[in-house]
Amino acid sequence: TALRQAQGAATNDELFDRARQAIPGGVNSPVRAFGSVGGTPRFLVSARGPYVTDAEGREYVDLVAGWGPAILGHADARVVEAVQDAASRGLSFGSSTPAETELAELVEQRVAPVEQLRLVSTGTEATMTAIRLARGFTGRDLLVKFAGHYHGHSDGLLAAAGSGLATFALPGSAGVPAEIAGLTLVIPYNDLDAVRAVFAEHGDRIAAVIVEAAAANMGVVPPLPGFNRDLVGIAHAHAALVISDEVLTGFRVSPAGWWGLEQGETAYTPDLMTFGKVIGGGMPVAALGGRAEIMQRLAPLGPVYQAGTLSGNPVAVAAGIATLRAADASVYTRLDEASVIVADAVSAALAAEGVAHAVQRAGNLFSFVFGEAVAGGARDYDEVQRQEAWRYPPFFHAMLDAGVSLPPSVFEAWFVTAAHDDAAIARIVEALPAAARAAAAA
Ligand code: PMP
Numbered sequence: 001t002a003l004r005q006a007q008g009a010a011t012n013d014e015l016f017d018r019a020r021q022a023i024p025g026g027v028n029s030p031v032r033a034f035g036s037v038g039g040t041p042r043f044l045v046s047a048r049g050p051y052v053t054d055a056e057g058r059e060y061v062d063l064v065a066g067w068g069p070a071i072l073g074h075a076d077a078r079v080v081e082a083v084q085d086a087a088s089r090g091l092s093f094g095s096s097t098p099a100e101t102e103l104a105e106l107v108e109q110r111v112a113p114v115e116q117l118r119l120v121s122t123g124t125e126a127t128m129t130a131i132r133l134a135r136g137f138t139g140r141d142l143l144v145k146f147a148g149h150y151h152g153h154s155d156g157l158l159a160a161a162g163s164g165l166a167t168f169a170l171p172g173s174a175g176v177p178a179e180i181a182g183l184t185l186v187i188p189y190n191d192l193d194a195v196r197a198v199f200a201e202h203g204d205r206i207a208a209v210i211v212e213a214a215a216a217n218m219g220v221v222p223p224l225p226g227f228n229r230d231l232v233g234i235a236h237a238h239a240a241l242v243i244s245d246e247v248l249t250g251f252r253v254s255p256a257g258w259w260g261l262e263q264g265e266t267a268y269t270p271d272l273m274t275f276g277k278v279i280g281g282g283m284p285v286a287a288l289g290g291r292a293e294i295m296q297r298l299a300p301l302g303p304v305y306q307a308g309t310l311s312g313n314p315v316a317v318a319a320g321i322a323t324l325r326a327a328d329a330s331v332y333t334r335l336d337e338a339s340v341i342v343a344d345a346v347s348a349a350l351a352a353e354g355v356a357h358a359v360q361r362a363g364n365l366f367s368f369v370f371g372e373a374v375a376g377g378a379r380d381y382d383e384v385q386r387q388e389a390w391r392y393p394p395f396f397h398a399m400l401d402a403g404v405s406l407p408p409s410v411f412e413a414w415f416v417t418a419a420h421d422d423a424a425i426a427r428i429v430e431a432l433p434a435a436a437r438a439a440a441a442a
Pocket residue numbers: 067121122123124125127150151152153212217245246247248276277286
């Protein structure tokens with residue numbers, strides 16, 4: 001570090017100061033600013049396997065994994081080679097490519113409800129388009145979403161619930177017209193009575209329910225057994241569609257995402273599904289897919305418009321294909337193992353310091369809620385908010401000081417990669433006692 005500074009390399013503090021001059025808040029996505037944990041964000045310059053390295057030359061074991069895409073670990077040689085090879089043949093054609101069809105077929109082979117797929121560039125676009133498509137298909141306007149679920153930053157999804165069981169939402173952000181937010185009904189998660197009530201009252205006006213297949217944007221909150229199945233049943237009884245958002249869970253928690261984990265008794269078939277993150281292997285690819293009858297309402301076949309200069313970008317698609325091809329059974333076995341080892345180790349360290357908590361798990365995704373009030377686990381947004389959230393920032397910083405990079409908010413999932421080997425996990429485990437003490441003292 002001394003050498004790098006002598007050579008004129010900037011510190012994280014200097015880089016953050018400079019970034020804040022040029023970029024609002026110094027970041028291009030708010031959570032990166034460390035707003036909820038305080039301190040200076042690390043400016044990363046490289047990553048490999050389970051590690052990331054900051055501008056000061058410090059290496060961290062990474063439990064963010066690019067917010068999900070890096071299931072193989074960072075800079076996996078197969079993915080990097082595929083990207084380099086594609087890049088050498090041209091960066092963007094604005095025309096169809098054989099690789100786009102290949103990626104669509106890979107998804108359709110894995111996820112049976114997806115008969116056809118349209119590629120876009122971000123999860124936000126995928127959910128925004130899925131909602132437009134559901135409205136175009138049903139001829140209805142209302143959308144139901146669950147409190148605490150995140151589906152990107154399009155207007156109708158930045159809607160916060162007011163009080164009451166089924167509420168016409170208020171804007172969740174400045175700049176969202178009340179008329180737009182008012183088309184979104186927000187209800188509590190994991191509450192089938194609330195689903196029945198909203199359909200009883202507004203059923204003939206509801207185009208779709210959008211739901212995270214397993215909620216992971218308020219920390220992890222898995223669906224109760226049968227929740228997704230019964231949600232689909234109720235929506236279909238009212239001729240409304242279900243959009244299952246697998247931007248975060250898709251191709252991460254199993255080869256067929258969360259949908260793939262719920263076979264047998266709790267099996268369900270969504271009408272539309274959205275994907276992001278892993279499908280692009282760290283590059284900007286996302287997608288919406290579902291029943292062909294619905295998907296064919298998209299332009300150019302149908303009247304629902306959607307387009308994109310960079311949709312199906314050849315370099316990005318190459319990363320997605322290489323990632324899905326490399327994600328064999330052994331990758332998912334390792335993701336599952338690593339997630340159990342890390343989550344159990346964190347839980348044991350917290351327990352050793354007397355910190356009441358619960359581990360929240362959905363497949364290989366996990367997070368923690370702190371405090372007696374939630375020690376039995378949290379099932380919805382209200383319960384998640386009852387936790388002692390202030391215990392997380394000191395825990396987070398103790399881990400960061402010890403060289404472990406966690407999500408910079410208690411309301412985010414933790415992500416392992418298949419490259420989290422014994423050595424990386426040992427570094428996490430070594431850092432835990434001091435972090436648990438910091439959480440206990442908070
Ligand atoms: N849906 C879900 C479930 C997500 O987790 C996210 C992003 N974390 C999005 C949609 C939005 O994706 P993007 O950030 O690519 O727009």
